[in-house]
Amino acid sequence: MSVTIEYIARMANVSKATVSRVINNKAQGVGKETRARVQRLIDEYGYKPNLLARGVATSRTKTIGLVIPDITNPFFPALIKAIEHCASEREYTVVLCNTDSSPEKEKQSISTLIANRVDGIILATVLEEQRCIPYDFAKYNIPCVLIDRRTKGFDYSAGVFVDNEYAFYIAAELLIKHGNRRIAFIAGPSNLSTTQERLAGYCSALKQYALHYDPALVVQGNFQYESGYAAVMRLHGHGIPFTAVLASNDVMAIGALKALRDIGRAVPGEVEVVGFDNIQFSEMVDPPLTTLDQPLYELGSKAAEAMLALIEGRRLDDTNIRMEAKLVVRASTRP
Amino acid sequence: MSVTIEYIARMANVSKATVSRVINNKAQGVGKETRARVQRLIDEYGYKPNLLARGVATSRTKTIGLVIPDITNPFFPALIKAIEHCASEREYTVVLCNTDSSPEKEKQSISTLIANRVDGIILATVLEEQRCIPYDFAKYNIPCVLIDRRTKGFDYSAGVFVDNEYAFYIAAELLIKHGNRRIAFIAGPSNLSTTQERLAGYCSALKQYALHYDPALVVQGNFQYESGYAAVMRLHGHGIPFTAVLASNDVMAIGALKALRDIGRAVPGEVEVVGFDNIQFSEMVDPPLTTLDQPLYELGSKAAEAMLALIEGRRLDDTNIRMEAKLVVRASTRP
DNA sequence: TTGAAAGCGATACCAA
DNA sequence: TTGGTATCGCTTTCAA
Numbered sequence: 089m090s091v092t093i094e095y096i097a098r099m100a101n102v103s104k105a106t107v108s109r110v111i112n113n114k115a116q117g118v119g120k121e122t123r124a125r126v127q128r129l130i131d132e133y134g135y136k137p138n139l140l141a142r143g144v145a146t147s148r149t150k151t152i153g154l155v156i157p158d159i160t161n162p163f164f165p166a167l168i169k170a171i172e173h174c175a176s177e178r179e180y181t182v183v184l185c186n187t188d189s190s191p192e193k194e195k196q197s198i199s200t201l202i203a204n205r206v207d208g209i210i211l212a213t214v215l216e217e218q219r220c221i222p223y224d225f226a227k228y229n230i231p232c233v234l235i236d237r238r239t240k241g242f243d244y245s246a247g248v249f250v251d252n253e254y255a256f257y258i259a260a261e262l263l264i265k266h267g268n269r270r271i272a273f274i275a276g277p278s279n280l281s282t283t284q285e286r287l288a289g290y291c292s293a294l295k296q297y298a299l300h301y302d303p304a305l306v307v308q309g310n311f312q313y314e315s316g317y318a319a320v321m322r323l324h325g326h327g328i329p330f331t332a333v334l335a336s337n338d339v340m341a342i343g344a345l346k347a348l349r350d351i352g353r354a355v356p357g358e359v360e361v362v363g364f365d366n367i368q369f370s371e372m373v374d375p376p377l378t379t380l381d382q383p384l385y386e387l388g389s390k391a392a393e394a395m396l397a398l399i400e401g402r403r404l405d406d407t408n409i410r411m412e413a414k415l416v417v418r419a420s421t422r423p
Numbered sequence: 424m425s426v427t428i429e430y431i432a433r434m435a436n437v438s439k440a441t442v443s444r445v446i447n448n449k450a451q452g453v454g455k456e457t458r459a460r461v462q463r464l465i466d467e468y469g470y471k472p473n474l475l476a477r478g479v480a481t482s483r484t485k486t487i488g489l490v491i492p493d494i495t496n497p498f499f500p501a502l503i504k505a506i507e508h509c510a511s512e513r514e515y516t517v518v519l520c521n522t523d524s525s526p527e528k529e530k531q532s533i534s535t536l537i538a539n540r541v542d543g544i545i546l547a548t549v550l551e552e553q554r555c556i557p558y559d560f561a562k563y564n565i566p567c568v569l570i571d572r573r574t575k576g577f578d579y580s581a582g583v584f585v586d587n588e589y590a591f592y593i594a595a596e597l598l599i600k601h602g603n604r605r606i607a608f609i610a611g612p613s614n615l616s617t618t619q620e621r622l623a624g625y626c627s628a629l630k631q632y633a634l635h636y637d638p639a640l641v642v643q644g645n646f647q648y649e650s651g652y653a654a655v656m657r658l659h660g661h662g663i664p665f666t667a668v669l670a671s672n673d674v675m676a677i678g679a680l681k682a683l684r685d686i687g688r689a690v691p692g693e694v695e696v697v698g699f700d701n702i703q704f705s706e707m708v709d710p711p712l713t714t715l716d717q718p719l720y721e722l723g724s725k726a727a728e729a730m731l732a733l734i735e736g737r738r739l740d741d742t743n744i745r746m747e748a749k750l751v752v753r754a755s756t757r758p
Numbered sequence: 759t760t761g762a763a764a765g766c767g768a769t770a771c772c773a774a
Numbered sequence: 775t776t777g778g779t780a781t782c783g784c785t786t787t788c789a790a
Contacts, residue, residue: 090563092767103777108769119775134559139538140484141767143475144782151539159500160703168494172521181535184519186507200516203474204486224469228425313707342707349709368495372648372677374684374709427783438761443785454759476783479766 091133099133100126111137143205151181152395153201153209157189161311161339162367163382164212167235170388171210178396180207189214189277189310195223202228207399210391211244212236216279231398235391238281246394248387248409252282255380255413256289257296259334259362262378262415264297266360266422268332273306274319274344276336286336286364304328309340316343324351331359338363338370338379345373345420361420364413375419382413426468434468435461446472478540486516487730488536488544492524496646496674497702498717499547502570505723506545513731515542524549524612524645530558537563542734545726546579547571551614566733570726573616581729583722583744587617590715590748591624592631594669594697597713597750599632601695601757603667608641609654609679611671621671621699639663644675651678659686666694673698673705673714680708680755696755699748710754717748 093111097104102122109118110126118126129135143149152175156164168184175182183206185197194214201209202224208231217240225232226243234247263271273290276283287306294301307322309315316335323330324347333348335341341363345355353359355375363370366381390409397404428446432439437457444453445461453461464470478484487510491499503519510517518541520532529549536544537559543566551574558577560567566580573582598606608625611618622641629636642657644650651670658665659682668683670676676698680690688694690710698705701716725744732739 093769094767104768105770105777105779106775109776112769117775122775134562136534136538136559138479138540138767139535140475140478140540141782142769144473144479144784145767145769147782149475159494159503160497162495162497165494165500169521169523181539186504188504199471200474203471204516205473205475224471227469313703342704346707368648369677369704369707372681372704372708428785429783439784440761440763440786441759444760447785452759457759473783476766477785479768480783480785482766 090138091135093135093137096126096129096133096135100129102126147205149205149207150179151183151204151206152392152399153183153185153198153204153206155185155187155194155197155201155209155211155213157187157194157212157214158311159184159186161337162369163337163365163384166367166384167212167388170385171392174389174392174396180396187214191215198223202230206230208233208245208395210235210395213239214277214279215239215242216281217241231395233391233395233398235387236282240281245398246391246404246407246409248391248394248411250382250387250411250413252285252413253289253292255364256286256334257293258289258415259364259380260290260293261297262417262421263332263334263360263362264293264299266332268360269299270302270305270330271332271334272319272323272328272330274309274316274333274335274340275306276308277310278308283336290334305330309336311337311339313339313343313346316340317347318343320344320347320351333359333361335361335363338365338367338377341377341379341420342369342373345375345377355420356422360422363420366416370416371418378418378421379416380413381416383411386411425473426470428470428472431461431464431468431470435464437461482540484540484542485514486518486539486541487727487734488518488520488533488539488541490520490522490529490532490536490544490546490548492522492529492547492549493646494519494521496672497704498672498700498719501702501719502547502723505720506727509724509727509731515731522549526550533558537565541565543568543580543730545570545730548574549612549614550574550577551616566730568726568730568733570722571617575616580733581726581739581742581744583726583729583746585717585722585746585748587620587748588624588627590699591621591669592628593624593750594699594715595625595628596631597752597756598667598669598695598697599628599634601667603695604634605637605640605665606667606669607654607658607663607665609644609651609668609670609675610641611643612645613643618671625669640665644671646672646674648674648678648681651675652682653678655679655682655686668694668696670696670698673700673702673712676712676714676755677704677708680710680712690755691757695757698755701751705751706753713753713756714751715748716751718746721746 231245307319363379370377522528569582642654698714705712
């Protein structure tokens with residue numbers, strides 16, 4: 089067995105209570121000398137408190153759960169990093185769960201996080217609606233901060249989102265101003281709130297500039313490279329004309345780029361392409377991708393801050409934080 | 424407070440012991456009827472055992488720690504996914520820690536994982552030597568499986584590695600056979616075992632084909648895009664001639680690609696480029712990157728398997744698993 | 759088949 | 775400033 093608080097107490101000829109006070113740096117309640125002696129023993133034996141035991145005693149774990157749909161999508165690692173930074177600064181550990189964009193796994197992850205008594209959960213959900221899956225946040229009194237995506241009918245504690253509608257309005261507007269009248273739109277999975285918001289932005293720009301909305305130009309993707317490639321191929325195969333592509337994320341935009349090259353349409357000469365996210369790779373492809381920069385670090389840090397505030401029982405002045413993406417113009421669009 | 428085993432016991436008019444037997448699916452020791460009644464209550468109240476409490480009682484957590492240097496490097500998310508798959512199949516939870524390639528953070532992560540009594544740790548270390556940082560694996564009897572990188576003088580329980588030397592021999596050989604006599608080598612951080620092995624492979628190919636080894640052609644990078652870019656720029660700036668670039672990972676190779684374009688040298692016409700990892704993006708760049716495919720899924724699953732075996736006290740027939748990368752030829756090299 | 763009680767490793771309250 | 779002890783929620787052994 090490993091060394092316990094009891095062992096240290098015995099070695100130091102004090103009670104467990106005293107050792108506990110030393111571990112937890114209680115200012116009062118232990119004499120200077122005793123403290124030094126105990127501390128020496130702790131160091132000597134390399135004693136580390138068993139956090140499980142502490143957890144059951146205090147019912148707090150200094151741990152926050154982070155549930156992410158796809159760690160393979162470069163958008164998320166950046167987000168995760170931001171959240172981890174903030175959390176570890178305040179001495180919280182983050183436990184990361186990857187759901188592979190599967191509702192079942194999402195449910196499973198949340199369930200085990202709760203069973204492990206995390207102090208709170210930050211969630212990028214894949215669920216459109218919170219009807220079928222009643223999470224136990226309320227029952228266990230665990231705060232839940234939504235990030236990036238929202239779920240209808242779910243009483244989350246706080247949320248941090250990007251204004252997707254506005255962002256896609258801006259992007260579509262750029263393309264329209266460049267003279268494009270038929271802009272293909274590669275949407276995300278239909279169950280995501282972000283997908284609908286982005287489509288709404290696209291539509292409202294069309295409307296603003298009195299352009300016809302053609303449903304044939306909207307193709308659904310799944311945020312993966314292949315689906316961006318397939319989307320363009322599909323339009324091409326069906327002989328549907330377009331002079332620009334607006335994709336719901338950079339990865340699909342890059343897939344589109346590849347497809348356009350394969351079918352011999354020059355970018356940006358014949359077709360302009362705009363992505364979304366501003367992932368690191370977006371500037372490495374050829375041509376470098378015009379895209380919308382999501383304030384990843386801010387998204388993450390705001391979410392973490394909100395989470396910590398909730399855990400520590402502070403009130404939030406704003407429980408729905410909204411941020412703006414901004415246009416990054418590169419060479420996949422014309423000057 | 425949330426519902427506990429005691430509560431369920433009371434509602435069912437049985438003892439905690441009985442409920443415990445039901446939760447843990449003990450075949451014997453509880454009558455059919457009682458079992459049904461208890462189970463009904465459990466479902467009704469949505470009772471979930473407190474895993475912290477279970478952990479302190481059993482000193483096992485069904486949890487394995489995963490320590491990774493940089494979640495932002497696409498190589499790792501793929502690895503993580505593989506490990507998670509295997510672990511969750513066996514009902515283990517994986518706790519992921521990102522160290523930002525910092526030894527301090529690595530130490531910190533391992534320390535908190537141990538304090539949380541994970542059953543084992545899978546580690547992609549950033550440490551060259553295990554002199555200064557005595558981890559407590561032995562003290563807490565926690566198995567440690569190294570993955571991808573090894574650490575000198577560290578008594579790990581098992582390790583899963585790619586044969587880097589062989590891989591880079593193959594890659595260098597390809598370039599040599601294409602007639603290149605001055606091959607730039609973009610190395611990784613000098614403290615990594617993989618860096619030395621890769622360099623060794625490069626050197627031994629040169630030797631095999633009686634080529635001169637010129638240290639000026641070896642530039643150190645840090646696995647990031649910018650460092651690959653900088654490496655080529657540096658060679659160019661110093662007027663050091665080269666007709667091929669062999670990079671220690673794809674991300675740096677892509678940086679090199681970009682630099683070559685910026686200085687107006689055609690790939691693969693004037694300069695050939697080879698990367699390492701075969702990350703998803705390597706086929707998306709222009710030109711698609713010739714690279715070495717690391718068997719990511721196998722790496723991860725072998726590591727997970729080894730870990731589970733160790734946790735469950737099974738003996739490993741092979742405690743040093745070695746795998747092979749294989750060449751993927753694309754358009755950044757000539758046919 | 760069932761239950762009582764000890765034990766896991768910590769915290770925290772109340773006395774001394 | 776200290777210590778004794780109850781407590782947290784679970785498992786497990788031993789008896790009934």
